[in-house]
Amino acid sequence: IADMPHVAVLPGPSSWYKDYPIAEGARQSPINIAPEEAVYDHGLPPISLHYDNCTSTNISNNGHSVVVEFDDVDDRSVIQGGPLENAYRLKQFHFHWGGKGCHGSEHTVAGKTYTSELHLVHWNAAKYSSFAEAAVAPDGLAVLGVFLEVRDERGGLNKITDSLYMVKFKGTVTDFRDFNPNCLLPSSLKYWTYPGSLTTPPLYESVTWIVLTEPICVSEKQMGKFRTLLFNSEEEEQRTRMENNFRPPQPLKGRTVRASFK
Ligand SMILES: CC[C@H](C)CCC(=O)Nc1ccc(S(N)(=O)=O)cc1
Numbered sequence: 001i002a003d004m005p006h007v008a009v010l011p012g013p014s015s016w017y018k019d020y021p022i023a024e025g026a027r028q029s030p031i032n033i034a035p036e037e038a039v040y041d042h043g044l045p046p047i048s049l050h051y052d053n054c055t056s057t058n059i060s061n062n063g064h065s066v067v068v069e070f071d072d073v074d075d076r077s078v079i080q081g082g083p084l085e086n087a088y089r090l091k092q093f094h095f096h097w098g099g100k101g102c103h104g105s106e107h108t109v110a111g112k113t114y115t116s117e118l119h120l121v122h123w124n125a126a127k128y129s130s131f132a133e134a135a136v137a138p139d140g141l142a143v144l145g146v147f148l149e150v151r152d153e154r155g156g157l158n159k160i161t162d163s164l165y166m167v168k169f170k171g172t173v174t175d176f177r178d179f180n181p182n183c184l185l186p187s188s189l190k191y192w193t194y195p196g197s198l199t200t201p202p203l204y205e206s207v208t209w210i211v212l213t214e215p216i217c218v219s220e221k222q223m224g225k226f227r228t229l230l231f232n233s234e235e236e237e238q239r240t241r242m243e244n245n246f247r248p249p250q251p252l253k254g255r256t257v258r259a260s261f262k
């Protein structure tokens with residue numbers, strides 16, 4: 001026992017099944033998207049995003065990622081169309097990223113990883129009365145995934161990366177108003193869609209995933225600022241850089257990925 005490592009090991013994705021058996025469920029996320037196997041569905045309408053009167057409130061470090069939250073008391077910021085039966089209300093967005101280099105996204109495309117992936121999380125306020133209630137329903141959530149690729153700088157991201165120093169530690173939060181996520185979207189809204197789950201515990205199988213095919217470009221300098229965030233709170237003596245906060249692709253288990261395009 002004496003030589004047991006006393007370093008607290010962060011339980012990674014491979015051990016989540018012990019506390020969350022759903023980790024081995026039939027509709028887990030992320031997945032590898034194989035474009036040739038995606039089924040073009042001409043009945044799929046385009047998705048429409050209404051983020052103009054968006055109502056961001058704060059930006060925080062929750063120990064897993066950096067999260068921008070929105071006031072979701074009404075339908076000012078919604079996603080609709082595509083595979084969705086009705087409007088889903090924007091609740092928050094956050095990112096997943098790697099260490100230096102080109103891995104870091106959760107979904108992969110024909111095995112290709114991107115440096116990061118943005119998730120805009122929405123809930124079905126037409127059918128459910130709260131995010132928590134929607135989060136456990138099979139049609140409760142819709143997450144829009146956007147790939148980030150390192151090339152030249154993306155202006156819209158600067159408002160976020162310039163605020164990251166204020167939420168360096170887990171449990172820190174600061175005001176973050178009037179941020180419109182439109183500035184983080186690519187020009188094309190072509191997408192793949194499939195039934196999946198939250199990619200971190202509790203891994204609920206309640207997410208209709210809508211993954212955009214076109215990445216946005218960010219600079220290495222901007223990505224470097226994400227990596228100055230820490231997994232730990234200010235009180236903990238350990239200082240672990242927040243990086244590689246992505247779950248690897250999970251088995252498709254017979255699911256069909258549909259494409260909004262030929
Ligand atoms: C009811 C409580 C709620 C389940 C817990 C808080 C929450 O929102 N979790 C969450 C949200 C999005 C993703 S992802 N990465 O977009 O799949 C992963 C986890």
Ligand SMILES: [Zn+2]
Binds near residue numbers: 096
């Ligand atoms: Zn996510």
